[in-house]
Amino acid sequence: xxxxxxxxxxxxxxxxVMSCKxxxxxxxxxxxxxxxxxxxxxxNKKLSxxxxxxxxxxxxxxVQSIYSYLIRGNKPDSxxxxxxxxxxxxxxxxSIVFPQNLFQKPDMSQVKGIKMMVKSLNNAATEGxxxxxxxxPHLPKLSGFPTNEKLDDNDQIVIQGKAESExxxxxxxxxxxxxxxxxxxxxIDNLNNAKSYDVNYTYTYRPGANNVQIVLYDKEDFSTNxxxxxxxxxxxxxxxxxxxxxxxxxxxxxxxxxxxxxxxTFGNCDLHELSKNSSDPLKDYQRVAFLxxxxxxxxxxxxxxxxxxxxxxxYCGKNAWGIPESDISTLKTxxxxxxxxxxxxxxxxxxxxxxxxxxxxxDDTFFIGITAPSSSQAKYVENPADGxxxxxxxxxxxLIWIKVPKENGGELNVILKVKEVDYVTTNNKxxxxxxxxxxxx
Numbered sequence: 001x002x003x004x005x006x007x008x009x010x011x012x013x014x015x016x017v018m019s020c021k022x023x024x025x026x027x028x029x030x031x032x033x034x035x036x037x038x039x040x041x042x043x044n045k046k047l048s049x050x051x052x053x054x055x056x057x058x059x060x061x062x063v064q065s066i067y068s069y070l071i072r073g074n075k076p077d078s079x080x081x082x083x084x085x086x087x088x089x090x091x092x093x094x095s096i097v098f099p100q101n102l103f104q105k106p107d108m109s110q111v112k113g114i115k116m117m118v119k120s121l122n123n124a125a126t127e128g129x130x131x132x133x134x135x136x137p138h139l140p141k142l143s144g145f146p147t148n149e150k151l152d153d154n155d156q157i158v159i160q161g162k163a164e165s166e167x168x169x170x171x172x173x174x175x176x177x178x179x180x181x182x183x184x185x186x187x188i189d190n191l192n193n194a195k196s197y198d199v200n201y202t203y204t205y206r207p208g209a210n211n212v213q214i215v216l217y218d219k220e221d222f223s224t225n226x227x228x229x230x231x232x233x234x235x236x237x238x239x240x241x242x243x244x245x246x247x248x249x250x251x252x253x254x255x256x257x258x259x260x261x262x263x264x265t266f267g268n269c270d271l272h273e274l275s276k277n278s279s280d281p282l283k284d285y286q287r288v289a290f291l292x293x294x295x296x297x298x299x300x301x302x303x304x305x306x307x308x309x310x311x312x313x314x315y316c317g318k319n320a321w322g323i324p325e326s327d328i329s330t331l332k333t334x335x336x337x338x339x340x341x342x343x344x345x346x347x348x349x350x351x352x353x354x355x356x357x358x359x360x361x362x363d364d365t366f367f368i369g370i371t372a373p374s375s376s377q378a379k380y381v382e383n384p385a386d387g388x389x390x391x392x393x394x395x396x397x398x399l400i401w402i403k404v405p406k407e408n409g410g411e412l413n414v415i416l417k418v419k420e421v422d423y424v425t426t427n428n429k430x431x432x433x434x435x436x437x438x439x440x441x
Contacts, residue, residue, distance in 0.1 A: 033128020073110035138166035168193025245294030295430035304331035336378035
């Protein structure tokens with residue numbers, strides 16, 4: 001059997017339309033062109049009942065040449081190629097194959113078939129035809145998935161949408177481009193050819209990824225995909241955090257410090273459970289980013305390493321915080337600075353960007369033009385003097401810039417946007433403060 005791609009002169013690229021001059025009809029030959037009828041699947045670009053078009057051509061005189069044309073309802077006739085028998089061929093009984101790849105690029109949506117102009121050795125001309133019909137299957141689809149999605153504070157995206165295929169779904173894959181090309185993150189298998197499936201998958205960000213791809217495969221080997229662009233933010237945002245001062249040995253505080261692993265508040269009894277170099281990260285001394293404390297003159301954010309004089313006042317039940325004094329100095333040396341709203345163009349810009357949410361980065365470039373934090377405390381003072389860089393209020397100096405040491409070296413920038421302060425000198429142990437917190441990723 002001769003494969004047409006080895007013995008035809010192809011003009012597929014240009015799809016040149018050629019016409020054949022009518023031969024002298026005086027010559028006659030008994031010619032037959034026989035082939036199955038074919039279906040071209042527009043979904044997977046495959047032919048059936050065979051993967052290639054197989055044609056048998058017989059001529060009682062013998063075949064001299066065969067011109068083959070692709071016939072379509074929406075395009076001019078296109079020359080597929082010209083066949084010339086070789087010496088070893090039986091010119092009276094030829095088997096010709098048109099391989100499937102010949103039909104991958106042409107528009108086959110209105111295909112009719114292949115016209116074959118057979119010229120016998122006596123110049124008799126005979127026309128044969130191989131019928132091909134286009135088939136438009138039920139193609140799979142993905143719907144309801146977003147095109148853009150921002151990571152949450154845990155660097156995750158919940159991927160939700162509907163996968164459908166009348167042919168039956170075999171597999172759904174989640175991929176990302178963290179390594180450059182899309183690589184598999186998660187596969188949903190054993191779908192038992194379901195026609196519909198509600199996707200609900202929590203994707204955890206992999207460094208370097210810009211896109212997540214969902215791919216649906218069905219029983220007929222069709223597939224479709226959808227890409228979600230990952231929207232990243234340079235910070236973790238915790239809104240409306242309420243912290244309590246230390247309380248007393250009757251009413252213990254339940255939100256007296258911030259943990260630098262979760263960036264949430266914990267209470268006095270959680271402090272008591274901390275231990276130096278704990279194997280549980282949540283219970284390591286080094287997880288304390290800063291504390292909140294009420295003195296007789298103000299409410300104060302404290303650097304953990306500067307808490308020696310106040311540690312005894314953080315009660316759990318009637319027990320004082322039991323941290324050894326020698327260990328307090330090993331805690332974080334977080335530094336504070338209150339930013340004055342109208343001090344200069346740099347401070348005005350920080351306030352404006354926080355208010356508008358225009359925060360493209362929280363690294364040190366965000367604070368260019370502002371002196372870095374250097375104080376071990378930040379104190380609430382309703383009318384602070386401009387010279388006291390660490391004094392804040394809830395109006396004109398309600399942004400506090402904190403530099404918190406990281407576990408493996410370096411520092412994280414944190415901004416507290418103070419919203420409310422409830423403090424009176426006669427009830428200082430039960431002062432409260434409400435703020436939004438922006439933490440550099």
